[in-house]
Amino acid sequence: MPPATDSIRAFLDYLSHEAAASPLTIETYQSDLRNFTAYAEERLGEPFVPSEGDLDLVRGWLSVKLDEGLKASTVGRCLTSIRSFYRHLLKTGQIKRNPIQALRPPKAARPLPVYVPTEDMEQMLSEEVDPTDWRAVRDHLILTMLYECGLRRSEIAGLRDQAVDTTERQLKVLGKGRKERIVPFGKGLAEEIEAWRHLRTSIFGTTESFFVGSKGTPMAPRAVYQVAHTALATVPNLSRRGAHVLRHTFATDMLNSGADLMLLRELMGHSSVSTTVRYTHTSFEQLKKLYAAHPRAARTPRDDRPDDD
Numbered sequence: 001m002p003p004a005t006d007s008i009r010a011f012l013d014y015l016s017h018e019a020a021a022s023p024l025t026i027e028t029y030q031s032d033l034r035n036f037t038a039y040a041e042e043r044l045g046e047p048f049v050p051s052e053g054d055l056d057l058v059r060g061w062l063s064v065k066l067d068e069g070l071k072a073s074t075v076g077r078c079l080t081s082i083r084s085f086y087r088h089l090l091k092t093g094q095i096k097r098n099p100i101q102a103l104r105p106p107k108a109a110r111p112l113p114v115y116v117p118t119e120d121m122e123q124m125l126s127e128e129v130d131p132t133d134w135r136a137v138r139d140h141l142i143l144t145m146l147y148e149c150g151l152r153r154s155e156i157a158g159l160r161d162q163a164v165d166t167t168e169r170q171l172k173v174l175g176k177g178r179k180e181r182i183v184p185f186g187k188g189l190a191e192e193i194e195a196w197r198h199l200r201t202s203i204f205g206t207t208e209s210f211f212v213g214s215k216g217t218p219m220a221p222r223a224v225y226q227v228a229h230t231a232l233a234t235v236p237n238l239s240r241r242g243a244h245v246l247r248h249t250f251a252t253d254m255l256n257s258g259a260d261l262m263l264l265r266e267l268m269g270h271s272s273v274s275t276t277v278r279y280t281h282t283s284f285e286q287l288k289k290l291y292a293a294h295p296r297a298a299r300t301p302r303d304d305r306p307d308d309d
Contacts, residue, residue, distance in 0.1 A: 004037045004048045011088045032081035036061050050089055055099040058082055066106060076105030113248035113278060114240045116232065121147060121249055124231060134199050138211060139227045141196050146228060146243055149183045150250035150268050152176075153224040153243035159210040161197075166190040175269035183267055251279040 012030055015021040021029075039061045040048040058079075065075045082100065089095045116124075125147065129140045142156060151159075155173050163172040169190050171183045200207065204216035211219045225242050232241035247268070254264050265276040 004033075004040070004050055007050055007089060007094060008033045008037070008085070010092070011085050014088060028077070029081045029084065032078050033085055036078075036082055039064065050086070050095065052095050052097045052099050054086075055103070058100050058103060062106070072106040079103065079105045113252070114238055114245050115249040115252040116235055116238070116245060118253060120235050121253075124235070131195065131199070134203055135214075137196050137199055139231070141192050142211065142224060142227050143231050143246065144189060144192060145185075146246035147250050148189055149173075149185055150247050150254075151183070152247060152269075153228070154221045155269075156211060156224045156243070157219045157221045160208060161210045162208075164193060164210050166193050173269065177271070179269060179271075181266065181269050248279070251276070255279050 008030070011033070012026055015026050015029065036058070037048050040054075040057050043057065043060065061082075062075055062079060065078055066072070070078075079100075083103070086095070086098050086100055090098045125140070125144055127140075129136045131137065145151060145156060146153075149171060151171075151173060152175065155175055158174060159171070163174075165171070169185050169187070171185065173181050173183055175181060200212060204212055207216055209218035211224075213219050213223060228243040228246055229241045232238060232245060235241070238245065251264060251268060254267075255261070261276055262273065264279070265273050268276060270276050
């Protein structure tokens with residue numbers, strides 16, 4: 001079996017001349033393989049020669065990468081480089097068994113949902129709207145329903161007029177998997193809904209869709225996204241500005257106000273409570289930020305004496 005440097009060189013030549021890999025891919029693989037080889041030689045105390053018994057070496061190298069603070073996605077890319085290398089060794093007969101065939105990349109941490117601070121949300125929804133401007137009235141109502149009802153943009157776009165009941169103050173929403181759920185709403189939103197209905201009917205006549213575009217036809221989900229994106233453009237420090245941000249804001253504010261987790265799951269139409277649990281992390285981050293403002297939050301204890309009973 002040739003040393004790692006020779007095997008790596010042959011692998012990179014294969015990528016370049018036979019696999020037609022891009023220069024960036026080749027450069028990335030080369031960097032990862034050199035780094036892995038250096039780790040292996042430091043751990044073994046001798047020149048590294050790839051073999052069927054390298055599983056622990058690869059695991060150890062990936063663990064070091066995680067300990068260094070690299071993202072799980074980056075460590076997964078490192079594993080991709082090594083896995084491709086060992087597949088090539090197997091294909092060319094340099095090893096008889098791939099030792100890392102079953103090795104899986106670390107799970108990437110799901111980012112916390114992006115949400116709009118309550119004061120910014122209130123300011124956005126309290127802006128004056130010309131009651132004769134149908135588009136302005138519609139767009140303001142879309143923002144309000146996204147925030148107050150926690151709907152998805154596809155649910156807003158697909159909302160039927162008959163599914164909006166201002167007497168009972170509830171929506172019949174057709175969500176993912178064509179599952180129907182009931183979402184209640186308040187008196188203020190009911191009044192805004194009736195104002196939109198009256199204006200819409202006076203311009204477009206009777207429509208089956210609750211929200212319509214300039215020709216009286218149903219809105220597309222993309223158009224709902226654009227309404228939210230435009231409105232959120234003025235809110236600072238948001239990494240995302242789509243309609244889903246307002247759905248996230250609904251969930252976060254509900255939990256911060258003491259809503260039951262299982263009830264919130266029903267309102268949002270989640271098939272699994274694990275999806276809803278993500279918002280508890282967002283709420284906890286808010287609590288930590290609030291506590292950071294406490295004058296004793298950054299205080300260092302003077303000693304290790306136990307608290308009084």
